Amino acid sequence: MGKKKLLVVEDDKGLQKQLRWSFDGYEVIVAEDRESALAQLHRHRPAVVTLDLGLPPDPDGATEGLATLRQILAEAPGTKVIVLSGNQERAHALKAIGMGAYDFHQKPFDADTLGLVVARAFYLHAMQEENQRMLQIGADSPLSRIVTRDPAMLRLCRSVEKLAPSSATVMLLGDSGSGKELFARGLHDLSARHEKRFVAINCAAIPADLLESELFGHEKGAFTGAGQQTLGKIEMAQGGTFFLDEIGDMAMALQAKLLRFVQERVIERIGGRSEIAIDARIVCATHQDLPQLVREGRFREDLYYRLSEVVLAIPPLRERVGDAVLLAHHFKHQASLMERRSVPAFTEDAVLAIEQYGWPGNVRELENCIRRAVIMSEGPQISARDLGLAGAPQSDAPVNLRQVRDAAEYKVMVTALARTNGSIVKAAELLGVSRPTLYDLMHHHGIRISP
Numbered sequence: 001m002g003k004k005k006l007l008v009v010e011d012d013k014g015l016q017k018q019l020r021w022s023f024d025g026y027e028v029i030v031a032e033d034r035e036s037a038l039a040q041l042h043r044h045r046p047a048v049v050t051l052d053l054g055l056p057p058d059p060d061g062a063t064e065g066l067a068t069l070r071q072i073l074a075e076a077p078g079t080k081v082i083v084l085s086g087n088q089e090r091a092h093a094l095k096a097i098g099m100g101a102y103d104f105h106q107k108p109f110d111a112d113t114l115g116l117v118v119a120r121a122f123y124l125h126a127m128q129e130e131n132q133r134m135l136q137i138g139a140d141s142p143l144s145r146i147v148t149r150d151p152a153m154l155r156l157c158r159s160v161e162k163l164a165p166s167s168a169t170v171m172l173l174g175d176s177g178s179g180k181e182l183f184a185r186g187l188h189d190l191s192a193r194h195e196k197r198f199v200a201i202n203c204a205a206i207p208a209d210l211l212e213s214e215l216f217g218h219e220k221g222a223f224t225g226a227g228q229q230t231l232g233k234i235e236m237a238q239g240g241t242f243f244l245d246e247i248g249d250m251a252m253a254l255q256a257k258l259l260r261f262v263q264e265r266v267i268e269r270i271g272g273r274s275e276i277a278i279d280a281r282i283v284c285a286t287h288q289d290l291p292q293l294v295r296e297g298r299f300r301e302d303l304y305y306r307l308s309e310v311v312l313a314i315p316p317l318r319e320r321v322g323d324a325v326l327l328a329h330h331f332k333h334q335a336s337l338m339e340r341r342s343v344p345a346f347t348e349d350a351v352l353a354i355e356q357y358g359w360p361g362n363v364r365e366l367e368n369c370i371r372r373a374v375i376m377s378e379g380p381q382i383s384a385r386d387l388g389l390a391g392a393p394q395s396d397a398p399v400n401l402r403q404v405r406d407a408a409e410y411k412v413m414v415t416a417l418a419r420t421n422g423s424i425v426k427a428a429e430l431l432g433v434s435r436p437t438l439y440d441l442m443h444h445h446g447i448r449i450s451p
């Protein structure tokens with residue numbers, strides 16, 4: 001990754017040099033007046049700008065500096081502008097803050113303090129960009145309802161995007177509440193069938209003797225109580241997507257009838273005499289181990305193979321990196337919006353408890369837990385106790401970014417050195433860093449190669 005870009009708008013050559021020198025950790029871009037500042041802004045899109053208010057043609061006033069500020073913020077509102085002003089210019093500096101500058105700093109500047117202000121501005125900018133990106137993801141994709149940052153889940157989302165336009169029958173495997181229906185809907189929403197219906201049926205929720213009629217429909221008088229012709233769910237999905245949830249719970253007798261539909265794409269209503277052709281994409285799901293059910297003779301092997309042209313396995317929430325807390329924030333916002341109340345914050349122990357808890361009921365359990373806490377919470381904060389998770393084991397795992405990075409850096413370096421049998425040249429190549437950088441890192445981590 002390249003260095004972060006810092007734009008220094010300063011007409012004094014001496015100060016330009018000093019600032020460049022102070023900020024050698026950044027890629028410093030210099031501009032000496034409004035015009036060049038805006039040109040550099042267009043070209044480099046820096047996250048942070050230091051701006052001298054006294055720019056030519058008004059080096060003793062602030063009109064040109066303030067005009068530059070206004071234009072920078074109009075063009076790139078997220079830019080963090082730090083105003084540098086002389087002692088006498090406090091009023092101007094405050095005016096700049098009122099206009100949207102991030103901070104001000106008095107000249108002559110103190111490199112350490114200004115360094116901190118600049119570093120913090122970069123940090124804040126990155127956070128805000130990330131938030132923006134998250135909102136964006138949420139806004140414009142049919143998979144937007146799937147909130148995740150976990151690499152395995154993101155790969156699944158890509159697979160869904162690729163599979164959606166095809167007619168392949170998809171089997172979704174995953175624990176209860178892990179989002180199987182959400183993925184099934186994603187497949188539908190991204191397909192050419194999205195204007196037709198998505199019809200779901202949960203085989204485990206309907207008594208076995210009613211399931212057949214629910215699936216295939218019936219003609220009037222087909223059985224006692226069949227007062228009128230009723231369409232089955234399969235027929236309702238004509239042109240669209242038919243989602244069979246908890247397929248592993250279906251009785252063997254019904255499996256045979258379902259197989260006929262899956263193979264021949266025709267159904268007969270109960271009591272009916274004619275075949276009805278159905279064009280529906282089939283997606284099914286289960287939390288059960290279907291191959292095991294096949295081995296036990298409880299699930300038809302032929303049906304299993306027909307239904308599992310493509311299998312997608314959804315990881316349980318506890319295996320997703322960082323998702324529990326991400327989803328908790330998401331559901332907290334959603335619930336607050338629904339309940340028309342201000343969004344409470346999670347206390348530190350709440351965040352830790354959310355991370356630590358195993359979530360056997362997966363996302364559904366998390367969603368219910370957060371919704372309940374938002375409704376019941378009285379103050380501006382939600383604690384682990386409010387979540388009903390107080391007493392969850394505390395984590396020793398480091399959450400400090402530097403600690404985590406250090407640990408990862410150490411591990412990968414030792415691995416590279418082991419793999420290359422201690423060859424610094426080869427290890428540096430493998431790691432994609434220069435030799436001096438590797439030496440620095442080894443020194444930092446106290447790694448020595450024995451001669």
Ligand SMILES: Nc1ncnc2c1ncn2[C@@H]1O[C@H](COP(=O)(O)OP(=O)(O)OP(=O)(O)O)[C@@H](O)[C@H]1O
Nearest residue numbers: 145146147148175176177178179180181182363364
């Ligand atoms: N990644 C996710 N992002 C946002 N919401 C999610 C996510 N995964 C699941 N949910 C929400 O969690 C709840 C449960 O999801 P869903 O019904 O898709 O799970 P399921 O695996 O089909 O459950 P079951 O096996 O019990 O039918 C739903 O309200 C769904 O919107």
